[in-house]
Amino acid sequence: MAKQVFSVKGMHCSACVMTLEGLEDELAGIRSLKVSFHKQRAEIDYDDKKISEDEIRRAFEDKGYGIARA
Amino acid sequence: MSFDASTNLLGLAFITGVTTGGLSCLAVQAGLLATSVARQAETDVTAQLAIRHVVAQRKKRSNRRLTKEQRRRELAALATLAQPEKPKRRNAATPIALFLAAKLVAYTVLGIFLGWIGSVLQLSPYSRAALQIGIGIFMLGTAARLFNLHPIFRYFVIEPPRFVTRFIRRYAKNNASTVATPLFLGTLTIFIPCGVTQAMMVLAVGTGSPLLGAAIMFAFTLGTTPVFFGLAYVATRLGEVLHTRFLQLAGAVVLILGLVSIEGGLNLMGSPYSFSNLLNAASVSLAQASGGSPEVAAQPDANGAITIQVYNTGYSPDLIKAPAGKPVSLTVVSNGTTGCTRGFVIPSIGYQRTLPETGQTAINIPASAANGNLRYTCSMGMYSGYFEFT
Numbered sequence A: 001m002a003k004q005v006f007s008v009k010g011m012h013c014s015a016c017v018m019t020l021e022g023l024e025d026e027l028a029g030i031r032s033l034k035v036s037f038h039k040q041r042a043e044i045d046y047d048d049k050k051i052s053e054d055e056i057r058r059a060f061e062d063k064g065y066g067i068a069r070a
Numbered sequence B: 001m002s003f004d005a006s007t008n009l010l011g012l013a014f015i016t017g018v019t020t021g022g023l024s025c026l027a028v029q030a031g032l033l034a035t036s037v038a039r040q041a042e043t044d045v046t047a048q049l050a051i052r053h054v055v056a057q058r059k060k061r062s063n064r065r066l067t068k069e070q071r072r073r074e075l076a077a078l079a080t081l082a083q084p085e086k087p088k089r090r091n092a093a094t095p096i097a098l099f100l101a102a103k104l105v106a107y108t109v110l111g112i113f114l115g116w117i118g119s120v121l122q123l124s125p126y127s128r129a130a131l132q133i134g135i136g137i138f139m140l141g142t143a144a145r146l147f148n149l150h151p152i153f154r155y156f157v158i159e160p161p162r163f164v165t166r167f168i169r170r171y172a173k174n175n176a177s178t179v180a181t182p183l184f185l186g187t188l189t190i191f192i193p194c195g196v197t198q199a200m201m202v203l204a205v206g207t208g209s210p211l212l213g214a215a216i217m218f219a220f221t222l223g224t225t226p227v228f229f230g231l232a233y234v235a236t237r238l239g240e241v242l243h244t245r246f247l248q249l250a251g252a253v254v255l256i257l258g259l260v261s262i263e264g265g266l267n268l269m270g271s272p273y274s275f276s277n278l279l280n281a282a283s284v285s286l287a288q289a290s291g292g293s294p295e296v297a298a299q300p301d302a303n304g305a306i307t308i309q310v311y312n313t314g315y316s317p318d319l320i321k322a323p324a325g326k327p328v329s330l331t332v333v334s335n336g337t338t339g340c341t342r343g344f345v346i347p348s349i350g351y352q353r354t355l356p357e358t359g360q361t362a363i364n365i366p367a368s369a370a371n372g373n374l375r376y377t378c379s380m381g382m383y384s385g386y387f388e389f390t
Helices: A016-020 A051-061 B003-021 B028-060 B068-082 B095-122 B125-146 B150-158 B162-174 B180-191 B196-206 B210-234 B240-268 B275-290
Strands: A002-009 A030-036 A041-046 A066-068 B303-311 B314-315 B321-322 B328-334 B343-346 B351-354 B360-366 B372-378 B384-389
Touching: A002 A051, A016 A030, A016 B162, A041 A051, A051 A066, B003 B196, B003 B210, B003 B240, B028 B351, B095 B180, B095 B196, B095 B210, B125 B150, B125 B196, B125 B240, B162 B180, B196 B210, B240 B275, B275 B384, B303 B321, B303 B372, B314 B384, B321 B372, B343 B360
Parallel strands: B303 B328, B321 B384
Antiparallel strands: A002 A041, A002 A066, A030 A041, B303 B314, B328 B360, B343 B351, B343 B372, B372 B384
16 A cells, blocks of 8 residues: 655646546545645555556546646 | 626626636536436446347247247347337437536525525624625635635635535436436535635625625526536537636636725725725815815705715715714615615714615714714715715
């Protein structure tokens, strides 16, 4: 298991938070995904045997957002 | 506020809706709807595949040796299986229209509730003024966030609790009714308002009127509808540059709304520092400096009586010069007045009353000291005037 905090780019309002938190249901291997619009961060708890950081990054990019390790 | 001022406010709310509706709130709301529509399509496909599978299996079995009765039952079962779940061509416009209609109704009802809260909170002109200034500051903060001035302005967005967003998201994913799901989801959007919607919600509270609160939320949501419908229907996305332009335009509109709200609050408080009062003071000083007559001011008669006419667009006279140390018998006359100027407030003596549409209202103004001003205003602080005691 891995827990990582990322800074997120491209969020305009709290609607983006909901869009991104939806990844929690879409990606296998994500245990919890908490996004804060105020801090522009995402705290992701995931199983690194099932999903890699690169796959998570690509999923964020597909939704139109950029992430980098905070 | 007068009818004209209300119309302006509603117009601004509508423009804000048009400029931000398809964008600021679209991402998540259209996403919810799309998830639901996609789920319906998925259900249809799965159902069709399941039917085909069962039909194939039963046909295989029906090739076996069967009694007449068994064969009759098999055929009857096949007939009933294929009929009711025959795939239908779905129209994407219907769920979107239902979603938007539910959203419009839900936000209008929310507007009634918010306006009602505002009317309950309307304890005194000062508390109302403070509320209005607070709303103005919230809107300025929202505008600053839309302009992306500083990260601190992100705190002007209230994030809905995670359990609410999670519930709505999962409901959208797991329910596939063509009518109930879009209607329910459209209604639920009131729990996940985007930043600009939140600004409109506080504006609705500030009106202190359920009717006007509903009208503001209706105008705003209606404004969001065409963009939302268009974008959701053709499922295209605006480029980032255009998106930013729209957000800046929305920021400008919210900025104006914020300034209007603060101006109203200051007027309502009787503050000499509101924009209109500063402008008045400047024009008086300018006229005095140039040696001209400063302003045509009305004066009470020998008995200290004076009349103010109430129009939809303001009060006449809006400057009364009265002698200090003497009470004034004020008569306020409304004649077919339907605007919000009927909400008449004199903040410093704590007077507030809704005037009759047509009629006269007598108000006793106590004696005031020299060089003091006594301001009167409408209940939203949009129109005002003052007594100058000399």
